[in-house]
Amino acid sequence: MEIRYITCICCPFGCQIEVAVGSGGIQSISGYTCNRGLNFAANEVNHPERMVTTTVRVIGGMQPQVSVKTRKGIPKSEVFRCMEELKSVEVHAPVRIGDLIRENICGTGIDVIATKDVQQINFQNFSD
Amino acid sequence: MKTYDLIVIGGGPAGMAAAISARENGCEDVLILERGSSLGGILNQCIHNGFGLLTFHEELTGPEYAARYAEKICALNIDYQLNTTVIRIDREKKVTAINADKGLQILQSKTIILAMGCRERPRGALNIPGSRPAGIFSAGTAQRIINIDGYMPGHNVVILGSGDIGLIMARRMTLEGAKVKVVAELMPYSSGLKRNIVQCLDDFGIPLKFRTSVVKIHGDKRLTGVTLARMDDRNKPIPDTEEFYECDTLLLSVGLIPENEISDEAGIPLDPSTCGPVVNNDFETEAEGIFACGNVLHVHDLVDFVSQEAASAGKNAACYIRRNGLSNKERTVRLFGSDGVRYTVPQILNPDRKDEDLTVRFRVGEVYQNAFISVFFNDQCILRRKKPIVTPGEMELIKLRKEQINQFPDLKSITIKIEKG
Numbered sequence: 001m002e003i004r005y006i007t008c009i010c011c012p013f014g015c016q017i018e019v020a021v022g023s024g025g026i027q028s029i030s031g032y033t034c035n036r037g038l039n040f041a042a043n044e045v046n047h048p049e050r051m052v053t054t055t056v057r058v059i060g061g062m063q064p065q066v067s068v069k070t071r072k073g074i075p076k077s078e079v080f081r082c083m084e085e086l087k088s089v090e091v092h093a094p095v096r097i098g099d100l101i102r103e104n105i106c107g108t109g110i111d112v113i114a115t116k117d118v119q120q121i122n123f124q125n126f127s128d
Numbered sequence: 129m130k131t132y133d134l135i136v137i138g139g140g141p142a143g144m145a146a147a148i149s150a151r152e153n154g155c156e157d158v159l160i161l162e163r164g165s166s167l168g169g170i171l172n173q174c175i176h177n178g179f180g181l182l183t184f185h186e187e188l189t190g191p192e193y194a195a196r197y198a199e200k201i202c203a204l205n206i207d208y209q210l211n212t213t214v215i216r217i218d219r220e221k222k223v224t225a226i227n228a229d230k231g232l233q234i235l236q237s238k239t240i241i242l243a244m245g246c247r248e249r250p251r252g253a254l255n256i257p258g259s260r261p262a263g264i265f266s267a268g269t270a271q272r273i274i275n276i277d278g279y280m281p282g283h284n285v286v287i288l289g290s291g292d293i294g295l296i297m298a299r300r301m302t303l304e305g306a307k308v309k310v311v312a313e314l315m316p317y318s319s320g321l322k323r324n325i326v327q328c329l330d331d332f333g334i335p336l337k338f339r340t341s342v343v344k345i346h347g348d349k350r351l352t353g354v355t356l357a358r359m360d361d362r363n364k365p366i367p368d369t370e371e372f373y374e375c376d377t378l379l380l381s382v383g384l385i386p387e388n389e390i391s392d393e394a395g396i397p398l399d400p401s402t403c404g405p406v407v408n409n410d411f412e413t414e415a416e417g418i419f420a421c422g423n424v425l426h427v428h429d430l431v432d433f434v435s436q437e438a439a440s441a442g443k444n445a446a447c448y449i450r451r452n453g454l455s456n457k458e459r460t461v462r463l464f465g466s467d468g469v470r471y472t473v474p475q476i477l478n479p480d481r482k483d484e485d486l487t488v489r490f491r492v493g494e495v496y497q498n499a500f501i502s503v504f505f506n507d508q509c510i511l512r513r514k515k516p517i518v519t520p521g522e523m524e525l526i527k528l529r530k531e532q533i534n535q536f537p538d539l540k541s542i543t544i545k546i547e548k549g
């Protein structure tokens with residue numbers, strides 16, 4: 001049996017969790033403070049996930065880009081592919097918090113959404 | 129001249145939460161003055177998730193957390209001016225601000241809340257030998273360049289300092305295709321959150337070297353590399369431990385300093401340990417009617433605590449107006465940190481003013497394992513709490529019940545200590 005030490009990343013307390021893994025899978029989990037930690041530790045051993053936060057280009061916006069996130073964690077192994085796929089994405093202003101930016105990123109079933117408002121450029125502001 | 133009830137300086141999470149709470153507690157004329165082009169402060173460039181778990185029970189990104197408060201500011205019709213810098217305040221609560229539209233404004237208020245946040249320690253303060261080529265950025269500047277402006281400052285990166293901003297930027301630059309070679313930390317521990325070491329460094333196999341620092345900077349026009357060396361206990365490089373790292377970018381994440389120039393000029397006493405104003409349990413500075421909260425008061429790792437503290441400051445400003453300034457002469461109890469406790473906030477308790485439990489926040493100076501946090505009322509130990517680990521990177525908190533405090537009519541001092549287990 002193998003003991004894996006995992007630092008929970010679900011909240012700032014960062015509990016140290018011990019997972020005992022045997023041939024048949026997880027045998028026991030200890031050291032967590034709440035259920036989020038329990039779930040995290042189990043996932044981390046079997047199929048680790050990470051939320052991805054980055055930016056995509058905005059056309060015609062008051063700012064050149066908008067911050068985005070995957071709605072939930074995606075498999076850790078897909079993180080770089082997700083970044084790659086988002087590189088080619090451009091959106092038109094205005095963008096609102098929560099707007100869908102990319103559906104089903106990398107076939108994970110998870111959407112990427114905007115986390116910031118970006119207003120449209122108002123050309124009247126530049127006259128006179 | 130119009131007199132505001134409250135002028136809040138800074139429209140980051142602290143300023144917004146303070147203004148909202150003041151309004152909800154009866155302040156009519158509230159004005160926020162913000163130097164930047166939008167509300168939200170540093171959160172606008174912190175696009176990663178990890179904000180608001182305590183407040184909203186969900187994990188938000190920085191801009192989302194800021195937006196929740198900005199919406200409330202609009203819903204409550206709280207006035208704010210953007211692109212407006214406060215250059216002076218005084219104890220009579222006159223605020224001098226400048227912006228492009230209105231020029232110089234002198235505004236009168238009954239109360240002021242200081243919420244100017246922090247700025248990063250500049251490199252000059254660090255005395256790194258070598259030339260001064262391009263390619264050296266503070267981690268927060270790099271964060272703004274990448275997340276707001278949309279440029280990559282470089283491709284081969286060394287990071288000095290393992291504060292949260294440096295850790296977050298290690299991941300951010302890696303995801304954007306850069307190679308982050310190493311994070312060097314002078315101290316034997318990280319001042320960043322554990323979760324950030326895991327998800328920003330370990331996830332990508334980025335090494336973190338403790339007791340290591342930059343001893344030389346190479347390059348003429350553009351940075352070409354840095355030399356790192358191990359440091360001894362006196363922070364002197366250990367001979368023959370030098371290692372050259374080729375890189376075009378050096379990020380400095382060596383800590384934040386509360387931005388208190390205008391507080392200092394107004395003669396508001398600052399605490400040398402926090403670099404923020406000395407405050408009482410109302411978050412009131414030693415200048416009557418002027419309050420402080422958020423990173424300008426002491427550096428926070430968690431925005432949730434900033435918002436809590438700020439809400440309390442806002443409410444207290446509203447109370448101050450209601451009772452028309454200070455009332456009776458009050459008892460004053462000093463709070464001290466000693467034996468490993470670097471500071472406490474608040475530094476002063478006025479027990480007569482408020483019948484509430486007291487929350488004391490503090491930081492320790494080094495890592496302690498299985499130690500006790502002990503609280504002394506005068507010379508008497510009234511609380512001892514065992515902690516598996518306390519580290520300088522994480523702010524600690526202790527709550528003292530009002531009954532406990534009221535049982536001590538001749539309370540003069542409260543001391544918080546670390547006692548080894």
Ligand SMILES: Cc1cc2nc3c(=O)[nH]c(=O)nc-3n(C[C@H](O)[C@H](O)[C@H](O)COP(=O)(O)OP(=O)(O)OC[C@H]3O[C@@H](n4cnc5c(N)ncnc54)[C@H](O)[C@@H]3O)c2cc1C
Nearest residue numbers: 138140141142163169170178214244245293422423430431
């Ligand atoms: C990179 C980074 C990562 C972080 N990660 C997390 C995290 O994952 N989770 C978490 O909970 N917390 C995190 N934090 C901490 C949190 O963001 C801060 O504690 C919080 O933003 C502090 O709020 P504040 O309002 O005090 O300061 P700020 O956000 O700095 O706001 C201060 C505002 O005051 C304005 N100002 C300053 N001087 C003047 C003046 N003279 N006149 C007018 N306006 C002025 C500034 O422009 C600014 O908008 C992080 C912080 C950083 C920097």
Ligand code: SF4
Nearest residue numbers: 008011014015033037
């Ligand atoms: S186990 Fe719970 S309390 Fe501990 S770090 Fe994870 S989420 Fe936070």
